[in-house]
Amino acid sequence: MPSSQEVVDLESSQNADDSHFEDLLTHLALSFVNVEPLDLDELLIASLRRSVRFLGVDRSTLGRYDMLPGQLVTTHSWALPGIEPVPSPVAESHFPFMAAQIRAGHALVWDRVAELPAEAATDRDAFRQLGLRSIAVFPLTAGHEVLGWLSFSTVRQDHLWSRDQVRRLRLLAGVFANALLRQRKDLELNAAMAENLALRRRVEAENAVWREQVLHCHDFDDLVGGSQALRRVLKQVEQVAPTDSTVLILGETGTGKELIATAIHQRSRRAERPLIRVNCAALPATLIESELFGHEKGAFTGAISRKVGRFEVADGGTLVLDEIGELPMELQPKLLRVLQSGEFERLGSTTTRRTDARVIASTNRDLLVMAREGGFRPDLFYRLGVFPITVPPLRERKEDIALLTAYFVDRLRAKLGRQITRIPDEAIAVLMQYDWPGNVRELENIVERSMILSPGQSLLVDGLPTLAKRPSMLGCADDAADDWRTLSEVERDHILSVCERCGWRINGAGNAAERLGINPNTLRSRMNKLGVSRPAGSASRLGTAKAGA
Template sequence: MSSSPDMTLPETSGDTEDGHFEDLLTHLAVSFVNVEPLALDELLVASLRRIVRFLGVDRGTLGRYDMLPGQLVTTHTWALPGIEPVPSPIAEDRFPYMVGQIRAGQALVWGKGNPLPPGAAADLQSLRALGLRSLAVVPLMSAREVLGWLSFAAVRREHDWSEGQVRRLGLIAGVFANALLRKQKDLALDAAMAENLALRRRVEAENAVWREQVLHCRDFDDLVGDSQALRRVLMQVEQVAATDSTVLILGETGTGKDLIATAIHERSRRADRPLIRVNCAALPATLIESELFGHEKGAFTGAMSRKMGRFEVADGATIVLDEIGELPLELQAKLLRVLQTGEFERLGSTKTRKTDARVVASTNRDLQAMAREGGFRPDLFYRLGVFPITVPPLRERKEDIALLTAYFVDRLRGKLGRQVTQIPDEAVAELMAYDWPGNVRELENIVERSMIVSPGSRLQVDGLPRLGAASSGASAAAPSSDDWRTLSEVERDHIFSVCERCAWRINGRGNAADRLGINPNTLRSRMRKLGIERPGS
């Protein structure tokens, strides 16, 4: 993820300055949510530049404190032209008071109207030796652990640090600390993944995939697969499940986000309590507030009795907010308050209630883009994105297709009354050649259909577009003279064929989206991408 364009924010005072600082903080928070580990250093330096220019000081510095041998080490810095960077490392005995403040999790402010205490004489001498005239230093904290320090210095003239500025610098330090901590965890996870990849045995394609093979590769109840992409997700689940942190599950429709949410709950300290689910897309905007927060009798027309909301029911448990991107803007502020303070009011009541519900949200939408466009609150996006988990689409974990197919065959055998016990190599190869726009859900539908039409013990794949099959309609691309076509051509032909059989109904009864096992909005997006149009439109 690249750094965002520089922000031009005027130096103002009072409420206007506060508003601009809040805008700066929101933009920084959003930009750090999904940053890749390799892009973090560049983004940190760009953010220091933006803050320095906003504050009107000369230099911003980010660093760590090495307890042994006791020194301050600079890791990131940005300064105006002509301003020297902070020398690194600096021995602790040159700044004993400042280091003590950092280790205690306290800020240090020095400058116009902010003298240092008498016990900081050594620090004052060192600051003046560095040519500084004002300085603000805030610690980078994770829980009670000190990760490092963030400082902003003025060299050319004294700077008056207001109480509000120092408080907001602490919030920015929190954003930086979360990003650095996530980088540490991602690097450790990558190392563990590399070791796991080197040690684990690879699943070999065989003529028949037996139930024992499937069970051997399953570490989570209904999360089947042995691919590196899925293993990474499962390791993230193990990392976050034991905490009470908010989790945001991202991924396309049909990838299994609901299974990930269930796995998090079942491995948490709240597993003995019920898992409460709310589908934000399935409820009308007029009812979802009542569903989430409850209402009093007579709060609105039809409210014949008092009703507890899902957050009240989920006290001490886990609440899953499916399709969080569909939550109306007017309710997002109320949800943000619950996430921050645990407080809310029922509709028709002024009594403030509290809940200790752990929130797991999921969506197939790009919340970051929605936040930029005004369709989703940036502060809510930041709060939800404490620990994002992206579930990979099936096309990025095709090595799991054989295991998933065997799992579905085993699960559906009794339901369908079929004795399919073998999955031929050619069937697996055919399934792996498809791009799976509907992901695991579409694979399950295809396996069920294939089992219905398979007469014996061998699975015969049915319902997928064949390589080299002729295209239907004027809008689909003309078939190649070769026997092989690209996955995009195969996908385009299949979607065109299904839409034609459904009379081009995307929504409603018997629609094409349901047949393909994907969300209608996702289907429309894929049709635009592939250039699929209804003939004569």
């Protein structure tokens, strides 16, 4: 039986050990509080070193389960000089008993490896191959999750793990578990921040590229694109602009023929003089002659004063005759005379006047066919066609759609009050699939419509072929009435379509609110207002409380 003095000495020794351990535990816990993520690995190694020296063991390792499936990965380790490090990673199959116990949150302590139970025979053989004599392994548990393990071991001699020492090591494992959890959270946060930064830089770069290409891809104002087809047209513009030759611009409706005419004028030596336009299809035959050549007072009923015609106003400048194919046959000889000699008379006057107006004509009709069929004078056709330029339809220059879309978004943003800052690749893909019978003008209209329907900062283009039915939208057939819908009806159908595609999920990954670029509560409010409701039997897929639908 120990003497009273021996008992006092033992208690004093235990109190001293407890005090020293409390100092160690406090120091380690505080050191992890404000550590920078980049310094955490170094601090973990230093903490293992202090723990090994305090406990009087040979080695300590820290490992994680979530790095490689089926593998035990040592992330941090420290051993006394001359002690070999623990290999990493190793397969869990080498330590099946220990791995299962640790994953279940149980600590394993063995004074001698030889004492491992029979069901741990595989683990015992593996420990012996590593030269271990004693080992204590503790699960690193944080937030009801086992993140990894902390082990202490000896290789030189057996070690007796006292009850007090095991209790202390459990506390120590808790400190390391919190540090490991913080490291994982820091890594996840840094990864998320890096991803957000990369995404933001990508969006900024895309917008910068779009603006750069839209504004500076060429020297032609409002002529947007970089396709080979458009470059050929712009090359022709550069060739003919410095001359005074008559130009005939051919192309489908909406291809931008008026922009080509403007570009020719702006690059000619007449750029400082007026650019006058006359739409031959917009005026009745009885007035177009007066519009072009002018009239004297009393020349016809209603002519109460003298009027100067467009050819006189355009003297020294450029006269653009849009839709020249609609010019009445009876006026074509007079136009031919002006083109050949520059001479004409006002209506009601016998005085011959001269003009130095350069003529640029445009049409979406086949004038050669019209000439063969008697609808257009052949001599006027050949006189106008000195330098023909054919503007390609949008379906033949689809590579310009992205640039055109960005240009229209930039131009319409202030007008519509929409802060569209991003054009997703998915939107461009939808636009690229359409044939655009209305060409660039139709694209502009669709972009404007899409901006109105886009509630967020991303341009949403959905169901384009349905929204842009040309025969029903432009025709006058009785069955076209169903296609004339109000903005609320269009919005309702769009929300319904997106909700159906997303399985009526308002929240969560891939939800309808995310696709529409609005807050889930805002979506629910709009669904209530527009009368959008999920069909019966789909409640289980909604995954949320009543969505107001």
